[in-house]
Amino acid sequence: EVQLVESGGGLVQPGGALRLSCVASGFTFSNSWMHWVRQAPGKGLVWVSRVNSDGSSTNYADSVKGRLTISRDNAKNTLYLQMNSLRDEDTAVYYCVREGRESGPGPLDYWGQGTLVTVSS
């Protein structure tokens, strides 16, 4: 069974930092592209970032570029999101998501339960 378990969320002041983690199991993590998707309270889903299978390539939404950094440790089956210079508008539930990629772009097929990040003074 595929499982993605996020942790690291919490309350942080504007300008602060936080690191989210996501431990994966039930599939070959080192072969999978991974994403972070967020959802502000009462709002829709917003794609944040993606990392390829070996961590050599990343993409970011413009709204987080230069402040959030995605990375992975395949030896630990763990995905990370380092969040710096946090703003009020970063308040959201952050989901760790697997891309079901085969020979080309794939859908986001497995999602974690999410971890809540609240940016407030």
Place this chain on the structure above:
Amino acid sequence: EVVMTQSPATVSVSPGERASLSCRASQSVSSNLAWFQQKPGQAPRLLIYGASTRATGIPARFSGSGSGTEFTLTISSLQSEDFAVYSCHQYNNWPRTFGQGTKVEIK
């Protein structure tokens, strides 16, 4: 970026009736389009990918159609567990983008 526009924002349907949800892309996304279902307090669940392929375990009453810029999710006979928010998502271009969601509520 590719803007995904869903309509309507809310649709009221009686159990057993059919619901059709629309998703339009601001430019072609080929067939790299997925639909998700989300219930309050839960993570999204993948329903449809490749515009028309049901994900594992998804009932046959859910179907997807379209390609390019126009897509439709149809729920043929709504069950009580289908009342939720449905979002479309394009995975053809960077950045990946989602529609704002359509809420299917009980009439």
